[in-house]
């Protein structure tokens with residue numbers, strides 16, 4: 001589908017929407033591409049507020065493939081976005097700690113991840129301690145470490161680069177809030193903005209992040225995607241960040257170096273994790289009541305920490321199975337969904353952008369098969385649960 005007369009409207013112009021626009025051109029789409037974004041500052045987008053880390057340690061094989069493609073792009077950023085492209089990719093790996101009860105399942109996961117092409121070291125607690133001597137491993141049964149293709153980067157800069165390139169390739173960014181989607185029979189025919197502007201289209205892509213469920217509802221389509229607030233604390237501690245990985249503790253906390261300190265976070269209990277509406281206030285109780293103790297237990301030298309700042313963003317949570325929803329709606333076949341990544345959408349944005357572009361241009365996936373992530377499992381209420389989520 002590459003005629004010049006064809007048009008795509010992408011709702012949401014952050015990292016997913018921008019990668020869709022970029023890859024549409026890379027896949028040979030010649031028609032018009034309009035990316036509609038309601039907040040050109042992106043201050044509340046998940047992309048700008050994320051921890052911007054990438055891992056290959058997942059429970060679902062397709063998530064590993066998506067990460068590997070994303071990492072490859074990050075490592076070859078200049079070949080995609082020019083010689084001046086620099087996103088500070090720090091390939092220091094994720095260290096995942098498991099309890100004694102988790103030894104078998106974590107080892108099996110690591111073996112599966114290796115089969116999918118990930119580079120994962122499987123370590124005993126003693127081996128982990130020898131490598132990271134500040135760890136308390138007394139209650140740890142296993143550690144796995146992504147010794148390549150895992151780390152973190154600057155997501156804000158990546159967004160600017162993809163947007164710049166997409167624009168250069170002829171995508172137009174339109175400032176506007178999509179408040180209606182028009183359809184005729186079983187086809188989307190255009191979107192309407194809050195100011196009354198109507199934009200016709202042959203394809204409509206829902207890349208609205210945490211608002212993905214709300215945007216789908218404009219067509220009376222139900223997807224189980226809702227925002228959930230996640231707080232990040234930037235702290236300083238006496239521990240040096242040199243050689244420190246991204247640490248996923250079995251207590252649920254994560255911590256990694258950031259600037260001269262660390263960023264640390266944990267998901268709240270379900271009972272304290274409501275739909276946040278427009279609330280972006282950091283949940284300070286998490287540091288005081290939950291994180292502090294867990295952190296001091298795992299890394300005793302971190303008992304003395306100083307809070308530098310905190311911020312909160314919204315995960316686009318897929319309440320069914322914590323996996324992205326990627327692909328066409330079964331009835332409205334020209335309405336494509338690309339949301340629901342539940343905390344791993346930046347790392348999967350290149351693979352998602354390319355996948356959606358392939359569906360539009362070729363009518364099928366031609367590289368990574370993302371069909372397990374399709375809308376059908378939502379329709380049929382058949383979750384494919386991603387077990388390794390933070």
Ligand SMILES: Cc1cc2nc3c(=O)[nH]c(=O)nc-3n(C[C@H](O)[C@H](O)[C@H](O)COP(=O)(O)OP(=O)(O)OC[C@H]3O[C@@H](n4cnc5c(N)ncnc54)[C@H](O)[C@@H]3O)c2cc1C
Nearest residue numbers: 012014015016038046047050051053178209313345346347
């Ligand atoms: C605290 C936190 C930490 C995270 N850490 C990581 C991490 O380490 N690694 C990782 O891979 N992922 C992480 N994520 C998840 C990641 O940030 C998201 O999965 C990813 O940014 C989703 O990108 P997106 O473009 O779909 O959504 P967003 O970045 O939220 O963008 C959606 C855009 O759509 C626009 N929009 C919405 N509705 C409309 C409308 N009606 N009309 C027009 N525009 C609209 C919004 O203004 C917004 O700019 C984290 C998220 C948070 C909140």
